[in-house]
Amino acid sequence: MDFSYNGQAVLTDINLTIREHDFMAVIGPNGGGKSTLIRLILGLLKPDKGKIRVLGERPGKHSQALGYVPQNVHINDHFPITSLDVVLMGCLGTGGRFGQSRRTRKECEKDGLVTLERLGMAKHARKKIGELSGGQRQRVFIARSLMTRPRLLLLDEPTASIDSRGQEDFLNLLETLNKDVAIVVITHDLFSVSNYVKSVACVNHGLHYHSQEEIKGQMLETMYECSVEDVCRVQVLSQVLPGVVGHKNSGGRDGNP
Ligand SMILES: Nc1ncnc2c1ncn2[C@@H]1O[C@H](COP(=O)(O)OP(=O)(O)OP(=O)(O)O)[C@@H](O)[C@H]1O
Known part of the structure; x- marks a missing residue:
């Protein structure tokens, strides 16, 4: 899927599947397109190319299946x-x-x-x-x-106004909710969510996906050495994560993670 605002490309070649009971962190630099991706899933925006399906139908058809908590209420x-x-x-x-x-x-x-x-x-x-x-x-x-x-809960930076102790409680709460509902959480703090999430989608105009197997291994530990902005740069990612290159789920536009 591709999306642009007034001809200005924001998301290109996005290919993402959110599975039942997934707990996905969406990370990436400011302006990388994370909130836009959520708005597309919600059906508030339409892709220029490609399509989005929610429970097999166009977004909006099953609006009650999606719960959304925006960034700043x-x-x-x-x-x-x-x-x-x-x-x-x-x-x-x-x-x-x-x-x-x-x-x-x-x-x-x-x-x-x-x-x-x-x-x-x-x-x-x-x-x-x-x-x-x-x-x-x-x-x-x-x-x-x-x-x-809902079957899927979309949260845009929910922990931004919560202190570190409160964040842990909050993430424990999300973990409990995750038994019944898939969760996608946009965050700039990969460190605090890393013990909870099952997958990571790195959105920086393109998208790099990391499965549960990858993030439970050494990958996040290695990533902590870099900022989220660095992690989302293809070159840096392939340098610090040589084992990840060529993973079937992590293909970028040119086949690199
Ligand atoms: N309504 C809009 N009209 C035009 N451009 C927009 C609009 N909303 C967002 N943009 C632009 O699209 C790009 C992606 O914005 P988006 O809010 O999706 O990024 P983000 O990754 O969520 O950023 P942040 O981490 O700062 O919240 C940015 O360059 C932004 O300026």
């Missing part, structure tokens, strides 16, 4: 809306009596509370969203995205 701190209200928004706009699957508002509220509980946020359900910390808000937004019971 701006909330007016004074807006009088509780955590539970935010979560219930996940039920809206999908038809039926109160959202998808014809749930009543009461049923949705019950589901919302269960989801908040799952995310360790039940005690904050009636708190105003503006009174929560960055990490707590992030959990509320994830709860909202889970309300349609």
Whole structure:
């Protein structure tokens, strides 16, 4: 798949499969096209060339199968809306009596509370969203995205506003959710997610894919010596990772990883 904004190529020759129960880190330099890739999967943008399939159909057809938490969710701190209200928004706009699957508002509220509980946020359900910390808000937004019971959860830099201790808790939470839902997480901090993810997609206009076997081996350890920006440069990658060259899943445009 290729994609450009106003004729300016952003993603070229992208070939990626996200499998059920995958936990994929999407890494790459600023402006490399990570968020654009997510928007394409969501069906908010259309590729110039090639195609994208979500559960075998065009993106948008199964919009409820995708949960999305964008990079910066701006909330007016004074807006009088509780955590539970935010979560219930996940039920809206999908038809039926109160959202998808014809749930009543009461049923949705019950589901919302269960989801908040799952995310360790039940005690904050009636708190105003503006009174929560960055990490707590992030959990509320994830709860909202889970309300349609998605098969794939797409998270754009979810740990950016969370301290290192909170990040570990958060990643443990994602690991638990991953039992039920595939997760794709854009991150600039490969180090903290490396123990959790099953695959890595390195997006720098092109895409380099690394399977579970690769990242469980020495690869990430070697990568820590470089910044994500370096890792995403083909030349550097092949220098520090000679064993990876020619792997069947890591082919770049010219067949190199
Ligand atoms: N709506 C848009 N119109 C035109 N160009 C855009 C638009 N959105 C993004 N771009 C450009 O596309 C390129 C990729 O942007 P994108 O946001 O996908 O990168 P990213 O890898 O997510 O970056 P970051 O790590 O900084 O969030 C950038 O050069 C950006 O300026």
